[in-house]
Amino acid sequence: MEKSQSEKVSNIKYKRMDNDPDIKRTITEIERLILGEKGIGLMDALKITPGRVQKQLDDEWDQEFERILEDNKDYIFWEARKRSAAHVHKWIEEQKNEINEEDLLSRMQEGLKLxxxxxxxxLLEREGLI
Structure with a gap:
């Protein structure tokens, strides 16, 4: 099974984290602080690398993000349309001249995306993800 291009790029990112000398120094200091001198290298020996930890955190965040979107898809759908309609209504009121159909459609699509x-x-702020 072939890995997707984004998976390959992602794996490179995590591997670079494992080889970054600044991150290695930080991990060593954390191990020294928490576990003492004998604990230095323990995380590496247990294969708990910075890249692996970050990947796990990223995966958990992605799963939580997807859960929030799925749980709130109806709310997102209707709330976005309500807000978009309000923005477009305000824009129409601000226009002094005639509005052409193309501008109106463009403004509606932009308003819906925003x-x-x-x-x-x-929703993400309410869930504490950002």
Whole structure:
């Protein structure tokens, strides 16, 4: 089974973290602080590398993000449309001249995208993910 391009790039990112000298120094200091001199290298021996830890955190965040989107898809759908309609209504009122159909459609699509992002951001803040 062939890995996707994004998986390959992601794996390279995590491997680079494992080889970064600054991260290695930080891990050594944390081990020394928490476990003492004898604990230095323990995380590496247990294959608990910085890249692996970060990948686990990223995967958990992605799963939580997907759960929030799934649990709130109806709310996101309707709330985004309500906000978008309000933004478009305000824009129409601000226009002094005649509005052509192309501008209106473009403005509605842009407003919907922005409203969806706004609603998702609020949900993520409420869940403590951002």
């Amino acid at each position: 409203a969806e992002i706004e609603v998702v951001r609020e």
